[in-house]
Amino acid sequence: MEEFLKGIENFSDQIGIFLLIIRYAVPVILVIAGFILASQFRKKGLTRLQKIAEKFKWPGYKIVVDSLQGVSSLWIILGGFYLAIPTIPNTIPINDSIRDIFKRALLAIFLLSVTLCVSRLAIGFLILFTQKDDEDAQLTTLFQYITKVVVFTMGILITLESIGIEITPLLTAFGVGGVSIGLALQGTLSNLMSGINILTSKKIKPGNYIELNNGVEGYVVDIELKYTVIQDLTENLLVIPNSELISSTFTNYSLPDRQMILPVDVGISYDSDLEKVEIITLDVAKETMIQVEGGVPDYEPFLRYNKFDYFSINFTVYLRIQEYFDRLVIRHEFLKRLHKRYQIEGIKIPFPIEKIGFLPEKN
Numbered sequence: 079m080e081e082f083l084k085g086i087e088n089f090s091d092q093i094g095i096f097l098l099i100i101r102y103a104v105p106v107i108l109v110i111a112g113f114i115l116a117s118q119f120r121k122k123g124l125t126r127l128q129k130i131a132e133k134f135k136w137p138g139y140k141i142v143v144d145s146l147q148g149v150s151s152l153w154i155i156l157g158g159f160y161l162a163i164p165t166i167p168n169t170i171p172i173n174d175s176i177r178d179i180f181k182r183a184l185l186a187i188f189l190l191s192v193t194l195c196v197s198r199l200a201i202g203f204l205i206l207f208t209q210k211d212d213e214d215a216q217l218t219t220l221f222q223y224i225t226k227v228v229v230f231t232m233g234i235l236i237t238l239e240s241i242g243i244e245i246t247p248l249l250t251a252f253g254v255g256g257v258s259i260g261l262a263l264q265g266t267l268s269n270l271m272s273g274i275n276i277l278t279s280k281k282i283k284p285g286n287y288i289e290l291n292n293g294v295e296g297y298v299v300d301i302e303l304k305y306t307v308i309q310d311l312t313e314n315l316l317v318i319p320n321s322e323l324i325s326s327t328f329t330n331y332s333l334p335d336r337q338m339i340l341p342v343d344v345g346i347s348y349d350s351d352l353e354k355v356e357i358i359t360l361d362v363a364k365e366t367m368i369q370v371e372g373g374v375p376d377y378e379p380f381l382r383y384n385k386f387d388y389f390s391i392n393f394t395v396y397l398r399i400q401e402y403f404d405r406l407v408i409r410h411e412f413l414k415r416l417h418k419r420y421q422i423e424g425i426k427i428p429f430p431i432e433k434i435g436f437l438p439e440k441n
Contacts, residue, residue: 105162112158116151124150141202149191156188182241189240193233200225218284218301220273269304272320276301282323286332287402294318297403311403331402337374340397340405342412344381345390347426352391355425356381362419363395366412372404373397390428 127143163177201222238245276282282298288308289295296310306323308316331338346355363379377398385392399408420427 104165108162108165109158112155112161115158116154119154120151137206138203141199141206145195145198145202149195152191153188156184156191160184186237186241189237190233193230193237196233197226197229200229218277220270220301220303221277223303224274269320272324273301273303273306275324276306276320281333282306282328282330283332286330288331289329290318290323291327336401338399338402340399340408342395342397342409343392344395344416345387345392345427346420347428348391350391350425352383354423355393358419358423358425359393359395359416362416363397363412366408366415367397370408370411372400372408374400 296308367373383393
């Protein structure tokens, strides 16, 4: 009988040890399970969601899936830690205040990761709706920066409020310190406000071809926090402060429409048949519009005689091009074809002759 009781006592001790091990192992198991699930979701779950996104015609689905990259795995890991906290045995010397701090830290990390996800979603949908109205439109770096600042500012304030930090004194401190910061960063703020003015006025967008009054010209690549970046015809980048751009006179060759009229000046000799010249010139112009890339095929070119010059009758041929850069190849091809056709038709293109001195008359 005594041996039986000792056996039961030993068995109960073993069960107690086993339960104690399980009790201490549960928090560790939950944390490890969180990491494993996060890894599996990153490898398989997101891959499957991306495949589903490729089948959907709505591009917004892909934006949602892309915004979950990284943060979704973090959420699963945070969930494992959060579930592990209540299972920590009381025998471990962790008081309630430390547990509370740990929970608040997990909540702060979660809210900040949600803020990052919302920022990605906001920028992604802004790009989507911007390109919906104009396929060539791009979301500028400045607009992305402003969007991130707004989203992260709201996210940080919500995070601080959620973990029990009073934000009213912080807002007051930032308001007072903002004056000093504004004075120190006066130049940067001037360029920032100029950049915002450029964006809101919609007079310049990335992809537009502009020419400033100082002769600088090229395609607008991006509008950043302080600068507007322009790529010239030599593919070099020109960096212009936003405040300088907004205060200067410029021509935007891409607004209101990318297509534009290209005038080409020509001169012919006085003994030319003007009716014949007009027919031949317009025939070459129409041929150029149809055959040369950059021309507008359905456009009807026209010409206007405008001046009796010293040595020629001058006129202007009006062509139409797809965008400003096409003027180079269209003018090149038109003049080359026109010169060849004039030679065939016997139409002379005069040039000025200046007499340097008098030659003696031959007897």
